[in-house]
Amino acid sequence: MRKIIHIDMDAFFASVEQRDNPEYRNIPLAVGFDGPRGVVSTASYEARKFGVRSAMPIAQAKRRCPHLTIVMPRMKVYKEVSGQVREIFHQYTDLVEPLSLDEAFLDVTDNKFGMESALEIASEIRAKIFEQTQLTASVGVSYNKFLAKISSDMNKPNGIFVVNPEEALDFIAELPIEKFWGVGPKTAQTMHRMGIFKGEQLRAVSLMHLTQVFGKSGQIYYDFVRGIDTRVVEPERERKSVGCEETFLEDIHSETKLIIELYHIVLQLVERLTLNGFEGRTLTLKIKWDATSQHTKSITVNNVLRTKEDILPLAKRLLKETNRQGRAVRLLGLTVSSPANDKRSDYRQEVWEEGTLDFLD
Known part of the structure; x- marks a missing residue:
């Protein structure tokens, strides 16, 4: 059984700004261009309480949070911090698949320290990230990428969540359909019309019906709801x-x-x-x-x-x-x-x- 970890840095850009600028700490903060066409790149958790989200127009963010502080992105700094974090990952395994500057999968099945527990590895990595960068990360641990990804969202911010193989089907059965990887708002609406709101309802739909409605994605949903995801963690390659x-x-x-x-x-x-x-x-x-x-x-x-x-x-x-x-x-x-x-x-x-x-x- 594979041991997969998904690590997601908490409100990464905003957290870096709050770390480097004490005046930004504990206040609603958004990273982005403060102009009529500006868009929120990352919002701090203080700002998220007001409904401010990534990709939201700055004007809308200000309406939701009038006292929102907005700062310009510093991509060079974020890349440097991301590099620090990836160096920590590679201390444990070379099977690291970055998804973005603030997110990655790790396959620690055969790790460099011979550690048996993926949870122990995840805990050590989180501790080292905080020690070296003063930033927090949320981590999911499971036996495949789908469940590890979902798990990293369960205890945000600054938490760990584990889904073991023997509890996976029960966990998925209670999972809201909106939490499924690949299910966006429009797909969720379609599923709701089909009477699908949780994993257990999705599991009751035949593969034929799912592929009729969702095409190739139907096979993916059919597998995911059964805890099946055969994708491997692919080491870092140059993004094209x-x-x-x-x-x-x-x-x-x-x-x-x-x-x-x-x-x-x-x-x-x-x-x-x-x-x-x-x-x-x-x-x-x-x-x-x-x-x-x-x-x-x-x-x-x-x-x-x-x-x-x-x-x-x-x-x-x-x-x-x-x-x-x-x-x-x-x-x-x-x-x-x-x-x-x-x-x-x-x-x-x-x-x-x-x-x-x-x-x-």
Whole structure:
């Protein structure tokens, strides 16, 4: 049986700011650009009590918390602290899979100290993180990535939660469907209409029905609710892209609604770029009309794509250039690729690529 740990630094950017600036401690704090188009990157736990969340427009955050303090991100500092934390991980295992600057999976089955208890390893890692960085982390421990990830959210902030194999099915049965990895708000709404609110109700749905409704994801939900996740922890590799996408509950016909959805996807993408410290110069739009085909269109530019101002105009242009012919849209996604440290000469000009990929959902 594998021993998997998921570690999530608590309110990472905000916590670093509160550590380095005593005047920010114990007050509602948000990291982000304080302007009319600014977005919250990370909110402190004091701010979260007022409903301030990541990816929320700064203006909305201020309405929810009028006394909110906002500070600009210091990515160089966050990357340095993240490096310190990863060095601690590698003291125990080389099987470390970073998901972002503040989050990672560790496979400690065959760890460097020959320790039998994954809980003991997790406790030591948390203690070392605090000792060396004065920051806290929440940790989940289980036998696969799905359960370890879910577990790390159960005792936030600054806690540990363990799901052992013999208790996994009972734990999953009581898990709200919104807690399942991969179930977003729209998927949760669909499940609610199907009478699925907890794991035990999801487990009662056949694989055939789940795949009919959710496509490939149906198999994933079917496995997860049975405690099955065969994905391995993949050691750190150079990230080639960062992206996000949204499958709509109902197909969108309106151009105005499509632009609104595109805007929200851009905000999500900017947040992920910031969290991962990724810099790229190619933007790809993915658009799906039906269950059997998808269309992609890309543009590569000279400048690094970091902000909403960088990305949104290009995203609108890509959307306009797609040959929709009045067809309704069921999925929309954006990806930034071509890492900035790649010195290929095609960055000197805009490069348009277009293609359609047939596949079964």
